[in-house]
Amino acid sequence: MNKCVAKARLALLITLGLGLNLSLSAHADIVLHGQLKQGGLLWGELPAGSSVKLDGRALNIADNGVFVFGFDRDAKPISHLEICGADGECEKQVLNIAQREYDIQRITGVPQQTVTPPASVLARIRKEAALVSKARQQEFPRQDFTQTFNWPVLGPITGVFGSQRVYNGSPGRPHYGLDIAAPTGSKVVAPIDGVVTLAHPDMFYSGGTLIIDHGMGVSSTFIHLSRVLVEVGQQVKQGDAIAEVGATGRATGPHLDWRMNWAGQRLDPALVIGPMPTAE
Structure with missing residues:
Protein backbone atom coordinates (compact mmCIF):
# COMPACT_ATOMS: atom_id res chain seq x y z
CA MET A 1 0.00 0.00 0.00
CA ILE A 97 -1.85 29.68 -6.02
CA ALA A 98 -1.21 33.40 -6.32
CA GLN A 99 -4.48 35.20 -6.99
CA ARG A 100 -4.61 37.99 -9.56
CA GLU A 101 -6.65 41.13 -10.00
CA TYR A 102 -8.14 41.46 -13.47
CA ASP A 103 -9.17 44.57 -15.35
CA ILE A 104 -12.99 44.70 -15.36
CA GLN A 105 -14.66 47.32 -17.59
CA ARG A 106 -18.35 48.17 -17.25
CA ILE A 107 -19.98 49.47 -20.41
CA THR A 108 -23.59 50.57 -20.74
CA GLY A 109 -25.73 51.58 -23.70
CA VAL A 110 -24.31 48.94 -26.02
CA PRO A 111 -26.81 47.83 -28.73
CA GLN A 112 -27.97 44.27 -27.96
CA GLN A 113 -27.13 43.06 -31.48
CA THR A 114 -23.53 43.95 -30.76
CA VAL A 115 -23.47 41.86 -27.59
CA THR A 116 -25.52 38.88 -28.78
CA PRO A 117 -24.88 37.29 -32.20
CA PRO A 118 -27.92 36.85 -34.47
CA ALA A 119 -29.70 33.51 -34.44
CA SER A 120 -28.73 32.97 -38.07
CA VAL A 121 -25.07 32.35 -37.12
CA LEU A 122 -25.56 30.20 -34.00
CA ALA A 123 -25.20 26.93 -35.91
CA ARG A 124 -21.96 28.17 -37.44
CA ILE A 125 -20.64 29.24 -34.03
CA ARG A 126 -21.42 25.83 -32.49
CA LYS A 127 -19.75 24.00 -35.39
CA GLU A 128 -16.62 26.12 -35.14
CA ALA A 129 -16.47 25.72 -31.35
CA ALA A 130 -16.57 21.95 -31.83
CA LEU A 131 -13.64 22.14 -34.25
CA VAL A 132 -11.59 24.11 -31.73
CA SER A 133 -12.50 21.72 -28.91
CA LYS A 134 -11.52 18.69 -30.97
CA ALA A 135 -8.19 20.24 -31.90
CA ARG A 136 -7.35 21.03 -28.27
CA GLN A 137 -8.33 17.58 -27.06
CA GLN A 138 -5.64 15.94 -29.15
CA GLU A 139 -2.62 14.98 -27.12
CA PHE A 140 0.78 14.25 -28.62
CA PRO A 141 3.73 12.70 -26.77
CA ARG A 142 5.77 15.84 -27.45
CA GLN A 143 7.60 17.97 -24.92
CA ASP A 144 8.00 21.18 -26.89
CA PHE A 145 6.68 23.17 -23.91
CA THR A 146 10.03 22.60 -22.20
CA GLN A 147 11.66 24.98 -24.70
CA THR A 148 12.24 28.65 -23.97
CA PHE A 149 9.39 30.58 -25.61
CA ASN A 150 10.02 33.39 -28.10
CA TRP A 151 7.57 36.15 -29.01
CA PRO A 152 5.42 35.19 -32.03
CA VAL A 153 5.25 38.84 -33.14
CA LEU A 154 6.55 42.13 -31.76
CA GLY A 155 4.43 45.17 -31.00
CA PRO A 156 2.54 47.03 -28.26
CA ILE A 157 0.54 44.92 -25.79
CA THR A 158 -3.07 46.04 -26.23
CA GLY A 159 -4.94 43.33 -24.34
CA VAL A 160 -4.08 41.12 -21.38
CA PHE A 161 -5.18 37.75 -20.04
CA GLY A 162 -8.15 37.71 -17.68
CA SER A 163 -9.62 41.11 -18.48
CA GLN A 164 -13.39 41.27 -18.84
CA ARG A 165 -16.14 43.60 -19.98
CA VAL A 166 -19.61 43.89 -18.47
CA TYR A 167 -22.07 44.97 -21.17
CA ASN A 168 -25.31 46.56 -19.96
CA GLY A 169 -24.86 44.80 -16.64
CA SER A 170 -24.21 41.34 -18.14
CA PRO A 171 -20.65 39.97 -17.83
CA GLY A 172 -19.07 39.00 -21.13
CA ARG A 173 -16.58 36.18 -21.51
CA PRO A 174 -13.19 37.00 -20.03
CA HIS A 175 -10.37 37.66 -22.45
CA TYR A 176 -8.14 34.60 -22.37
CA GLY A 177 -5.37 35.83 -24.61
CA LEU A 178 -2.47 38.22 -24.93
CA ASP A 179 -3.08 40.86 -27.62
CA ILE A 180 -0.12 42.21 -29.57
CA ALA A 181 -0.79 45.06 -32.02
CA ALA A 182 0.94 44.84 -35.39
CA PRO A 183 0.11 45.88 -38.98
CA THR A 184 -1.97 43.54 -41.11
CA GLY A 185 0.32 41.14 -42.92
CA SER A 186 3.01 41.10 -40.23
CA LYS A 187 4.56 37.64 -39.97
CA VAL A 188 3.62 35.48 -36.99
CA VAL A 189 6.26 32.91 -36.06
CA ALA A 190 6.04 29.79 -33.93
CA PRO A 191 7.04 30.65 -30.34
CA ILE A 192 8.26 27.05 -29.84
CA ASP A 193 8.06 23.79 -31.80
CA GLY A 194 4.76 21.98 -32.33
CA VAL A 195 2.33 20.28 -34.68
CA VAL A 196 -0.64 22.03 -36.32
CA THR A 197 -4.03 20.68 -35.19
CA LEU A 198 -6.31 23.39 -36.64
CA ALA A 199 -5.90 25.81 -39.53
CA HIS A 200 -9.11 27.68 -40.36
CA PRO A 201 -9.29 30.73 -42.65
CA ASP A 202 -12.33 32.45 -41.13
CA MET A 203 -14.29 31.68 -37.96
CA PHE A 204 -17.14 33.88 -36.78
CA TYR A 205 -15.54 35.11 -33.57
CA SER A 206 -11.84 34.46 -34.12
CA GLY A 207 -11.45 34.90 -37.89
CA GLY A 208 -8.33 33.20 -39.20
CA THR A 209 -7.55 30.64 -36.51
CA LEU A 210 -4.50 28.44 -35.94
CA ILE A 211 -3.85 25.92 -33.16
CA ILE A 212 -0.44 24.35 -32.55
CA ASP A 213 0.00 21.48 -30.11
CA HIS A 214 3.16 21.52 -27.98
CA GLY A 215 2.63 18.13 -26.37
CA MET A 216 0.95 16.54 -23.33
CA GLY A 217 -2.13 18.74 -23.58
CA VAL A 218 -0.33 22.08 -23.99
CA SER A 219 -1.32 24.13 -27.04
CA SER A 220 -1.13 27.64 -28.48
CA THR A 221 -3.98 29.33 -30.36
CA PHE A 222 -3.49 32.31 -32.68
CA ILE A 223 -6.55 34.21 -33.88
CA HIS A 224 -7.76 37.17 -36.00
CA LEU A 225 -5.22 36.14 -38.64
CA SER A 226 -5.33 37.52 -42.18
CA ARG A 227 -3.57 34.41 -43.52
CA VAL A 228 -2.71 30.97 -42.19
CA LEU A 229 0.54 29.71 -43.73
CA VAL A 230 0.59 26.12 -42.43
CA GLU A 231 -1.63 23.03 -42.69
CA VAL A 232 -3.10 20.55 -40.23
CA GLY A 233 -0.57 17.83 -39.42
CA GLN A 234 2.41 20.01 -40.32
CA GLN A 235 5.25 20.10 -37.82
CA VAL A 236 6.70 23.53 -37.19
CA LYS A 237 9.92 24.67 -35.60
CA GLN A 238 10.45 27.65 -33.36
CA GLY A 239 10.77 30.76 -35.54
CA ASP A 240 8.97 29.31 -38.56
CA ALA A 241 6.50 31.68 -40.23
CA ILE A 242 3.06 30.24 -39.46
CA ALA A 243 0.59 33.08 -40.19
CA GLU A 244 0.06 36.78 -40.80
CA VAL A 245 -1.53 39.31 -38.47
CA GLY A 246 -5.03 40.50 -39.34
CA ALA A 247 -8.28 41.91 -38.01
CA THR A 248 -10.62 39.08 -38.99
CA GLY A 249 -13.55 37.82 -36.97
CA ARG A 250 -14.70 39.98 -34.05
CA ALA A 251 -11.69 42.30 -34.02
CA THR A 252 -11.59 46.10 -33.98
CA GLY A 253 -8.11 46.44 -35.43
CA PRO A 254 -5.11 44.40 -36.61
CA HIS A 255 -3.44 42.45 -33.84
CA LEU A 256 -2.42 38.93 -32.81
CA ASP A 257 -4.43 37.31 -30.03
CA TRP A 258 -2.22 34.53 -28.61
CA ARG A 259 -3.84 32.03 -26.26
CA MET A 260 -2.61 28.93 -24.45
CA ASN A 261 -4.34 25.88 -22.97
CA TRP A 262 -3.51 22.83 -20.93
CA ALA A 263 -6.10 20.05 -20.55
CA GLY A 264 -9.05 22.44 -20.60
CA GLN A 265 -7.31 25.05 -18.43
CA ARG A 266 -6.84 28.47 -20.03
CA LEU A 267 -3.34 29.79 -19.45
CA ASP A 268 -1.62 33.17 -19.73
CA PRO A 269 1.08 33.32 -22.44
CA ALA A 270 2.65 36.27 -20.63
CA LEU A 271 3.68 33.90 -17.82
CA VAL A 272 5.76 31.62 -20.06
CA ILE A 273 7.68 34.29 -21.92
CA GLY A 274 10.18 36.92 -20.92
CA PRO A 275 10.06 40.66 -21.64
CA MET A 276 9.43 41.68 -25.23
CA PRO A 277 12.66 42.68 -27.02
CA THR A 278 13.03 46.39 -27.64
CA ALA A 279 13.11 47.60 -31.23
CA GLU A 280 16.61 48.18 -32.52
Whole structure:
Protein backbone atom coordinates (compact mmCIF):
# COMPACT_ATOMS: atom_id res chain seq x y z
CA MET A 1 0.00 0.00 0.00
CA ASN A 2 1.08 3.57 -0.65
CA LYS A 3 2.29 5.38 2.40
CA CYS A 4 1.03 8.98 2.33
CA VAL A 5 2.92 11.48 4.40
CA ALA A 6 0.24 13.64 5.99
CA LYS A 7 2.60 16.48 6.74
CA ALA A 8 4.22 17.86 3.63
CA ARG A 9 7.99 17.60 3.52
CA LEU A 10 8.40 19.33 0.19
CA ALA A 11 10.18 22.63 -0.16
CA LEU A 12 8.59 24.11 -3.27
CA LEU A 13 10.21 26.99 -5.07
CA ILE A 14 9.02 27.96 -8.54
CA THR A 15 10.07 30.78 -10.82
CA LEU A 16 9.80 31.69 -14.50
CA GLY A 17 12.68 30.52 -16.63
CA LEU A 18 14.76 29.09 -13.78
CA GLY A 19 14.84 25.56 -12.43
CA LEU A 20 14.65 25.39 -8.64
CA ASN A 21 14.48 22.36 -6.42
CA LEU A 22 11.39 20.58 -5.18
CA SER A 23 13.17 18.66 -2.41
CA LEU A 24 11.71 15.27 -1.60
CA SER A 25 12.94 13.76 1.63
CA ALA A 26 12.70 10.19 0.34
CA HIS A 27 13.38 10.74 -3.35
CA ALA A 28 15.69 12.63 -5.68
CA ASP A 29 15.22 16.36 -5.93
CA ILE A 30 12.82 17.50 -8.66
CA VAL A 31 13.17 20.63 -10.74
CA LEU A 32 10.02 22.57 -11.59
CA HIS A 33 9.66 25.43 -14.06
CA GLY A 34 6.86 28.01 -14.26
CA GLN A 35 4.84 30.37 -12.10
CA LEU A 36 2.55 29.21 -9.33
CA LYS A 37 -0.30 31.61 -10.00
CA GLN A 38 -3.60 31.85 -11.86
CA GLY A 39 -2.92 31.26 -15.55
CA GLY A 40 0.46 29.62 -14.89
CA LEU A 41 1.98 26.63 -16.67
CA LEU A 42 4.40 24.38 -14.75
CA TRP A 43 6.46 21.36 -15.74
CA GLY A 44 9.04 19.14 -14.14
CA GLU A 45 10.71 15.75 -14.15
CA LEU A 46 10.29 12.74 -11.88
CA PRO A 47 12.45 9.66 -11.34
CA ALA A 48 11.49 6.48 -13.21
CA GLY A 49 8.51 4.67 -11.75
CA SER A 50 7.04 7.77 -10.09
CA SER A 51 3.46 9.00 -10.28
CA VAL A 52 1.92 12.39 -9.58
CA LYS A 53 -1.56 13.72 -8.87
CA LEU A 54 -2.90 17.26 -8.86
CA ASP A 55 -5.99 17.65 -6.68
CA GLY A 56 -6.56 13.90 -6.93
CA ARG A 57 -6.22 13.82 -10.72
CA ALA A 58 -3.46 11.60 -12.08
CA LEU A 59 -1.14 13.48 -14.44
CA ASN A 60 0.47 11.89 -17.47
CA ILE A 61 4.18 11.25 -17.11
CA ALA A 62 6.39 10.71 -20.14
CA ASP A 63 8.90 7.86 -20.29
CA ASN A 64 11.66 10.29 -19.35
CA GLY A 65 9.71 11.48 -16.28
CA VAL A 66 8.47 14.82 -17.66
CA PHE A 67 5.05 15.99 -16.48
CA VAL A 68 3.11 19.23 -16.89
CA PHE A 69 0.13 21.00 -15.35
CA GLY A 70 -1.44 24.44 -15.22
CA PHE A 71 -3.95 26.68 -13.46
CA ASP A 72 -6.94 28.43 -15.01
CA ARG A 73 -7.77 32.14 -14.78
CA ASP A 74 -10.03 31.53 -11.78
CA ALA A 75 -8.04 28.81 -10.04
CA LYS A 76 -8.73 28.61 -6.31
CA PRO A 77 -6.05 29.75 -3.84
CA ILE A 78 -5.19 26.22 -2.70
CA SER A 79 -4.24 23.17 -4.73
CA HIS A 80 -2.68 19.85 -3.73
CA LEU A 81 0.20 18.01 -5.36
CA GLU A 82 0.96 14.38 -4.46
CA ILE A 83 4.08 12.63 -5.71
CA CYS A 84 4.66 8.90 -5.25
CA GLY A 85 7.99 7.23 -5.83
CA ALA A 86 8.64 3.81 -7.30
CA ASP A 87 8.92 2.50 -3.74
CA GLY A 88 5.26 3.41 -3.11
CA GLU A 89 6.01 6.21 -0.68
CA CYS A 90 3.98 9.35 -1.33
CA GLU A 91 4.50 12.92 -0.26
CA LYS A 92 1.98 15.74 -0.41
CA GLN A 93 2.37 19.48 -0.85
CA VAL A 94 -0.17 22.24 -0.46
CA LEU A 95 0.26 24.66 -3.34
CA ASN A 96 -0.62 28.29 -2.70
CA ILE A 97 -1.85 29.68 -6.02
CA ALA A 98 -1.21 33.40 -6.32
CA GLN A 99 -4.48 35.20 -6.99
CA ARG A 100 -4.61 37.99 -9.56
CA GLU A 101 -6.65 41.13 -10.00
CA TYR A 102 -8.14 41.46 -13.47
CA ASP A 103 -9.17 44.57 -15.35
CA ILE A 104 -12.99 44.70 -15.36
CA GLN A 105 -14.66 47.32 -17.59
CA ARG A 106 -18.35 48.17 -17.25
CA ILE A 107 -19.98 49.47 -20.41
CA THR A 108 -23.59 50.57 -20.74
CA GLY A 109 -25.73 51.58 -23.70
CA VAL A 110 -24.31 48.94 -26.02
CA PRO A 111 -26.81 47.83 -28.73
CA GLN A 112 -27.97 44.27 -27.96
CA GLN A 113 -27.13 43.06 -31.48
CA THR A 114 -23.53 43.95 -30.76
CA VAL A 115 -23.47 41.86 -27.59
CA THR A 116 -25.52 38.88 -28.78
CA PRO A 117 -24.88 37.29 -32.20
CA PRO A 118 -27.92 36.85 -34.47
CA ALA A 119 -29.70 33.51 -34.44
CA SER A 120 -28.73 32.97 -38.07
CA VAL A 121 -25.07 32.35 -37.12
CA LEU A 122 -25.56 30.20 -34.00
CA ALA A 123 -25.20 26.93 -35.91
CA ARG A 124 -21.96 28.17 -37.44
CA ILE A 125 -20.64 29.24 -34.03
CA ARG A 126 -21.42 25.83 -32.49
CA LYS A 127 -19.75 24.00 -35.39
CA GLU A 128 -16.62 26.12 -35.14
CA ALA A 129 -16.47 25.72 -31.35
CA ALA A 130 -16.57 21.95 -31.83
CA LEU A 131 -13.64 22.14 -34.25
CA VAL A 132 -11.59 24.11 -31.73
CA SER A 133 -12.50 21.72 -28.91
CA LYS A 134 -11.52 18.69 -30.97
CA ALA A 135 -8.19 20.24 -31.90
CA ARG A 136 -7.35 21.03 -28.27
CA GLN A 137 -8.33 17.58 -27.06
CA GLN A 138 -5.64 15.94 -29.15
CA GLU A 139 -2.62 14.98 -27.12
CA PHE A 140 0.78 14.25 -28.62
CA PRO A 141 3.73 12.70 -26.77
CA ARG A 142 5.77 15.84 -27.45
CA GLN A 143 7.60 17.97 -24.92
CA ASP A 144 8.00 21.18 -26.89
CA PHE A 145 6.68 23.17 -23.91
CA THR A 146 10.03 22.60 -22.20
CA GLN A 147 11.66 24.98 -24.70
CA THR A 148 12.24 28.65 -23.97
CA PHE A 149 9.39 30.58 -25.61
CA ASN A 150 10.02 33.39 -28.10
CA TRP A 151 7.57 36.15 -29.01
CA PRO A 152 5.42 35.19 -32.03
CA VAL A 153 5.25 38.84 -33.14
CA LEU A 154 6.55 42.13 -31.76
CA GLY A 155 4.43 45.17 -31.00
CA PRO A 156 2.54 47.03 -28.26
CA ILE A 157 0.54 44.92 -25.79
CA THR A 158 -3.07 46.04 -26.23
CA GLY A 159 -4.94 43.33 -24.34
CA VAL A 160 -4.08 41.12 -21.38
CA PHE A 161 -5.18 37.75 -20.04
CA GLY A 162 -8.15 37.71 -17.68
CA SER A 163 -9.62 41.11 -18.48
CA GLN A 164 -13.39 41.27 -18.84
CA ARG A 165 -16.14 43.60 -19.98
CA VAL A 166 -19.61 43.89 -18.47
CA TYR A 167 -22.07 44.97 -21.17
CA ASN A 168 -25.31 46.56 -19.96
CA GLY A 169 -24.86 44.80 -16.64
CA SER A 170 -24.21 41.34 -18.14
CA PRO A 171 -20.65 39.97 -17.83
CA GLY A 172 -19.07 39.00 -21.13
CA ARG A 173 -16.58 36.18 -21.51
CA PRO A 174 -13.19 37.00 -20.03
CA HIS A 175 -10.37 37.66 -22.45
CA TYR A 176 -8.14 34.60 -22.37
CA GLY A 177 -5.37 35.83 -24.61
CA LEU A 178 -2.47 38.22 -24.93
CA ASP A 179 -3.08 40.86 -27.62
CA ILE A 180 -0.12 42.21 -29.57
CA ALA A 181 -0.79 45.06 -32.02
CA ALA A 182 0.94 44.84 -35.39
CA PRO A 183 0.11 45.88 -38.98
CA THR A 184 -1.97 43.54 -41.11
CA GLY A 185 0.32 41.14 -42.92
CA SER A 186 3.01 41.10 -40.23
CA LYS A 187 4.56 37.64 -39.97
CA VAL A 188 3.62 35.48 -36.99
CA VAL A 189 6.26 32.91 -36.06
CA ALA A 190 6.04 29.79 -33.93
CA PRO A 191 7.04 30.65 -30.34
CA ILE A 192 8.26 27.05 -29.84
CA ASP A 193 8.06 23.79 -31.80
CA GLY A 194 4.76 21.98 -32.33
CA VAL A 195 2.33 20.28 -34.68
CA VAL A 196 -0.64 22.03 -36.32
CA THR A 197 -4.03 20.68 -35.19
CA LEU A 198 -6.31 23.39 -36.64
CA ALA A 199 -5.90 25.81 -39.53
CA HIS A 200 -9.11 27.68 -40.36
CA PRO A 201 -9.29 30.73 -42.65
CA ASP A 202 -12.33 32.45 -41.13
CA MET A 203 -14.29 31.68 -37.96
CA PHE A 204 -17.14 33.88 -36.78
CA TYR A 205 -15.54 35.11 -33.57
CA SER A 206 -11.84 34.46 -34.12
CA GLY A 207 -11.45 34.90 -37.89
CA GLY A 208 -8.33 33.20 -39.20
CA THR A 209 -7.55 30.64 -36.51
CA LEU A 210 -4.50 28.44 -35.94
CA ILE A 211 -3.85 25.92 -33.16
CA ILE A 212 -0.44 24.35 -32.55
CA ASP A 213 0.00 21.48 -30.11
CA HIS A 214 3.16 21.52 -27.98
CA GLY A 215 2.63 18.13 -26.37
CA MET A 216 0.95 16.54 -23.33
CA GLY A 217 -2.13 18.74 -23.58
CA VAL A 218 -0.33 22.08 -23.99
CA SER A 219 -1.32 24.13 -27.04
CA SER A 220 -1.13 27.64 -28.48
CA THR A 221 -3.98 29.33 -30.36
CA PHE A 222 -3.49 32.31 -32.68
CA ILE A 223 -6.55 34.21 -33.88
CA HIS A 224 -7.76 37.17 -36.00
CA LEU A 225 -5.22 36.14 -38.64
CA SER A 226 -5.33 37.52 -42.18
CA ARG A 227 -3.57 34.41 -43.52
CA VAL A 228 -2.71 30.97 -42.19
CA LEU A 229 0.54 29.71 -43.73
CA VAL A 230 0.59 26.12 -42.43
CA GLU A 231 -1.63 23.03 -42.69
CA VAL A 232 -3.10 20.55 -40.23
CA GLY A 233 -0.57 17.83 -39.42
CA GLN A 234 2.41 20.01 -40.32
CA GLN A 235 5.25 20.10 -37.82
CA VAL A 236 6.70 23.53 -37.19
CA LYS A 237 9.92 24.67 -35.60
CA GLN A 238 10.45 27.65 -33.36
CA GLY A 239 10.77 30.76 -35.54
CA ASP A 240 8.97 29.31 -38.56
CA ALA A 241 6.50 31.68 -40.23
CA ILE A 242 3.06 30.24 -39.46
CA ALA A 243 0.59 33.08 -40.19
CA GLU A 244 0.06 36.78 -40.80
CA VAL A 245 -1.53 39.31 -38.47
CA GLY A 246 -5.03 40.50 -39.34
CA ALA A 247 -8.28 41.91 -38.01
CA THR A 248 -10.62 39.08 -38.99
CA GLY A 249 -13.55 37.82 -36.97
CA ARG A 250 -14.70 39.98 -34.05
CA ALA A 251 -11.69 42.30 -34.02
CA THR A 252 -11.59 46.10 -33.98
CA GLY A 253 -8.11 46.44 -35.43
CA PRO A 254 -5.11 44.40 -36.61
CA HIS A 255 -3.44 42.45 -33.84
CA LEU A 256 -2.42 38.93 -32.81
CA ASP A 257 -4.43 37.31 -30.03
CA TRP A 258 -2.22 34.53 -28.61
CA ARG A 259 -3.84 32.03 -26.26
CA MET A 260 -2.61 28.93 -24.45
CA ASN A 261 -4.34 25.88 -22.97
CA TRP A 262 -3.51 22.83 -20.93
CA ALA A 263 -6.10 20.05 -20.55
CA GLY A 264 -9.05 22.44 -20.60
CA GLN A 265 -7.31 25.05 -18.43
CA ARG A 266 -6.84 28.47 -20.03
CA LEU A 267 -3.34 29.79 -19.45
CA ASP A 268 -1.62 33.17 -19.73
CA PRO A 269 1.08 33.32 -22.44
CA ALA A 270 2.65 36.27 -20.63
CA LEU A 271 3.68 33.90 -17.82
CA VAL A 272 5.76 31.62 -20.06
CA ILE A 273 7.68 34.29 -21.92
CA GLY A 274 10.18 36.92 -20.92
CA PRO A 275 10.06 40.66 -21.64
CA MET A 276 9.43 41.68 -25.23
CA PRO A 277 12.66 42.68 -27.02
CA THR A 278 13.03 46.39 -27.64
CA ALA A 279 13.11 47.60 -31.23
CA GLU A 280 16.61 48.18 -32.52
